[in-house]
Amino acid sequence: MITIENAKNLHGDRVNIHISSEKNLHINAEGLLAFPGLIDPHVHFRTPGLEYKENWSTAAIAAISGGYTTVFDMPNTIPPTVSAELLQEKKFIIQSQLQAVNIPLRYHLFFGADKAHFSEIYKVREEVIGIKVFMGCSTGNLVIDDDESLHAVFAIAASQNLIVAVHAEDEKRLDVRKKQYNPKNYADHSFIRDEETARLAVLKAIHLAKIYRVKLYILHVSTHAEIELISKAKADGLAVYAETTPHHLFLNEAAYPLLLGKAVVNPPLRKIVEQSHLFQAIADGVIDTIGSDHAPHTIAEKEKPYPSCPSGMPGIETTLPLLLTAYHQEKISLEKIHSLTVTRAEEIFGLTRNEDIILIDLHKKATVTSKALKTKCAWSSFENWELQGWPVYTIIQGQCFNLSEL
DSSP, X not given: OEEEEEEEOTTSOEEEEEEOOSSOEEEEOTTOEEEEOEEEEEEOOOTTTOTTTOOHHHHHXXXXXXXXXXXXXXXXXXXXXXSHHHHHHHHHHHHHHHHHHTOOOEEEEXXXXXXXXXXXXXXXXXXXXXXXXXXSOOSSSOOOOSHHHHHHHHHHHXXXXXXXXXEOOOHHHHHHHHHHOOOOSTTHHHHHTOHHHHHHHHHHXXXXXXXXXXXXXXOSOOOHHHHXXXXXXXXXXXXXXXXXXXXXXXXXXXXXXXXXXXGOOSSOOXXXXXXXXXXXXXXXXXXXXXXXXXXXXXXXXXXXXXXXXXXXXXXXTTHHHHHHHHHHTTSSOHHHHHIIIXXXXXXXXXXXXXXXXXXXXXXXXXXXXXXXXXXXXXXXXXXXXXXXXXXXXXXETTEEEEGGGO
């Protein structure tokens, strides 16, 4: 049994917590905040085929360091997860990598929508958290860019009662803008993949969700235009849900001169005004969750000139401290952080609450440094940011990790 004494809950009440465990452990949590283990509904842990960037051994350590005990992994690996056989192979590799570090990280997998493998979706309905649809190109070759295929995916999802998670960027507009302009600078990334590219894709995805009565989960929302469409869809009674990311909340186009390739993500960083729109959408309940979109690449890859550098940045270790720092700045409440990182994901994806607990030191200040990170890629776009509020213990499936000892 793990016994936690003198912790505080969200309401400021002092609580004692007992967690089933094979070990007997007592923690005096005086001054610490008790939170359920966090859920990250959007990670790219790079297994299989891209383990030189990250694997589940290193990612699991990074996850619990950030307070996350459950993650949803994306299918754009090598090979992509687009068949029942590949799904089983991926699970086997994941389990072996988790066992190597003895971290019982909870996980679910998204299944990739691929034009040549639609029939495979019927085989995996009980084994995946949802179907991932890339409406615009991103890392990997998974893209569904024609209306006939999009209709097919939504129809299958409806028949199998599966949620559809969309990377909402319009591929046709991306193609046009890439041909019209000759991008040479990292900042051109935000110009090529503009706000209208996102708006068009979200509009189409919501239209399909309405036709097929499918639960739609819109990933990494980054613009006011998307927020308006999603808000209307919710008001119309559609099962449409929205996720945003820490980098869209806390970074903007002004980051390009400093971060260079490290600022390149899909969808791209936006104008500073969009950050206030995102925080307002969180307050209004239009945005449901926050996904780190943890997408590590090596420093050498990110230092390549644009457009050769890949899109994506790590983030699972810094998401909670960023949110807690925003709490100290009175931009967001602890209750809303709890909703974004735990309860809404449970509700949307039908997860059962578990016994996982994290203990948070709301007063702890620490500077983000590459040396301290656990992710294999060993860099952060928030390098040198001083953040206030860090998890100090993560208890997952009866195992307790003192994060200072990792």
